[in-house]
Amino acid sequence: MEGVAESQRTLYPYVTGSSVVAIKYKDGILMAADMGGSYGSTLRYKSVERIKPIGKHSLLGASGEISDFQEILRYLDELILYDNMWDDGNSLGPKEVHNYLTRVMYNRRNKFNPLWNALVLGGVKNGQKYLGMVNMIGINFEDNHVATGLGNHLARPILRDEWHENLTFEEGVKLLEKCMRVLLYRDRSAVNKIQISKITDEGATAFPPFSLKTYWEFSAFKNPTVGAEGSW
Amino acid sequence: MTKQHANWSPYDNNGGSCVAIAGADYCVIAADTRMSTGYNILTRDYSKISQLAEKCVMASSGFQADVKALQKVLSARHLTYQHQHNKQMSCPAMAQLLSNTLYYKRFFPYYAFNVLGGLDKGMVGYSSQGSGSTLIMPSLDNQLKSPSPLLLPAVDAVTPLSEAEAVDLVKSVFASATERDIYTGDKVEIQWSS
Numbered sequence: 001m002e003g004v005a006e007s008q009r010t011l012y013p014y015v016t017g018s019s020v021v022a023i024k025y026k027d028g029i030l031m032a033a034d035m036g037g038s039y040g041s042t043l044r045y046k047s048v049e050r051i052k053p054i055g056k057h058s059l060l061g062a063s064g065e066i067s068d069f070q071e072i073l074r075y076l077d078e079l080i081l082y083d084n085m086w087d088d089g090n091s092l093g094p095k096e097v098h099n100y101l102t103r104v105m106y107n108r109r110n111k112f113n114p115l116w117n118a119l120v121l122g123g124v125k126n127g128q129k130y131l132g133m134v135n136m137i138g139i140n141f142e143d144n145h146v147a148t149g150l151g152n153h154l155a156r157p158i159l160r161d162e163w164h165e166n167l168t169f170e171e172g173v174k175l176l177e178k179c180m181r182v183l184l185y186r187d188r189s190a191v192n193k194i195q196i197s198k199i200t201d202e203g204a205t206a207f208p209p210f211s212l213k214t215y216w217e218f219s220a221f222k223n224p225t226v227g228a229e230g231s232w
Numbered sequence: 233m234t235k236q237h238a239n240w241s242p243y244d245n246n247g248g249s250c251v252a253i254a255g256a257d258y259c260v261i262a263a264d265t266r267m268s269t270g271y272n273i274l275t276r277d278y279s280k281i282s283q284l285a286e287k288c289v290m291a292s293s294g295f296q297a298d299v300k301a302l303q304k305v306l307s308a309r310h311l312t313y314q315h316q317h318n319k320q321m322s323c324p325a326m327a328q329l330l331s332n333t334l335y336y337k338r339f340f341p342y343y344a345f346n347v348l349g350g351l352d353k354g355m356v357g358y359s360s361q362g363s364g365s366t367l368i369m370p371s372l373d374n375q376l377k378s379p380s381p382l383l384l385p386a387v388d389a390v391t392p393l394s395e396a397e398a399v400d401l402v403k404s405v406f407a408s409a410t411e412r413d414i415y416t417g418d419k420v421e422i423q424w425s426s
Binding site: 012013040102106109110112114116133136137138139140141142143152153 | 237238239240241242243244246267269272274275277278295296297300301340
């Protein structure tokens with residue numbers, strides 16, 4: 001570690017958030033995330049907001065290091081503020097914000113000092129829906145539905161089966177709830193306090209946190225290792 | 233105990249295969265549209281082909297973020313070239329620029345596997361790069377390579393194909409690669425010019 005030891009950088013994450021799931025629907029974008037903040041494998045914080053509105057047209061969701069997410073929010077606040085000061089009636093849309101984040105993330109990985117996040121950016125501007133992702137090393141793409149972390153394994157197969165272009169708001173929320181329920185059952189760092197936000201041409205709305213109804217009485221849940229000899 | 237925390241690498245392999253076939257009066261360039269990481273598919277519709285100049289196209293696979301950066305550098309360099317010389321870059325010039333750009337980062341490389349194609353004075357050739365290249369290249373050799381470079385009198389290095397035949401060949405090598413390579417699939421994007 002000679003030479004490197006002098007500088008401070010994120011070598012591993014401390015407080016982390018779990019998956020974010022987002023979809024396009026008829027009128028815009030829907031995004032869901034739980035509110036857990038894990039300190040290693042301890043569920044340390046239980047009311048962390050991981051979905052935030054950015055400017056007039058965008059929503060940003062983050063998994064990974066919470067403090068890095070807060071730093072990104074400060075960058076974006078400054079970006080939006082300086083853009084506003086031109087006072088030219090222009091405003092940054094989701095495409096621009098996503099592109100900016102892409103460059104920030106890739107630049108930081110080039111400096112071997114990554115921002116430890118996977119980010120989801122959704123938004124609507126002039127009736128144009130946008131949904132994209134960036135991760136800590138700068139990989140980025142757009143799609144009709146995206147998910148970070150374990151959501152990639154558990155939520156996206158469901159979305160590939162059930163997503164379609166003309167989902168209504170109610171259908172979209174139902175689909176996200178289905179994904180979040182699977183994640184709640186199978187992702188050990190997920191907590192049952194979930195936030196859903198939407199963004200349409202009218203702007204962003206964050207709905208109050210809620211809990212999913214769960215059912216744990218399946219016999220396989222009660223004694224999962226019965227019949228698995230040698231297991232505890 | 234050794235490792236207790238998540239670790240990171242500045243690289244990833246997002247997979248993908250690229251193919252190009254150039255005949256005397258045409259060039260076909262193709263790549264699949266799958267983008268993966270490990271056993272995950274990130275998206276099924278990501279274009280790996282970039283139009284660098286009027287008669288110069290590049291298909292790239294490897295680490296998507298590096299590929300994006302490479303495409304951006306080449307496009308920017310082409311823009312300054314146009315301003316300085318008032319013309320489009322030729323294909324060999326772009327190939328040299330690609331080579332230099334990659335070597336410039338020799339000690340922190342762009343993890344990108346590229347095929348550059350285009351139209352230039354009837355030059356012929358073919359190539360394949362990326363995750364499926366080990367499956368594709370032997371097929372291309374089999375269909376296009378001359379029996380031996382030692383034959384006298386010398387024969388053409390590349391079996392002449394019509395443009396339609398070349399496009400069909402591209403389709404069939406991708407159909408084969410998709411069967412065995414998990415990083416190749418979903419769709420093929422084929423561009424051709426003549």
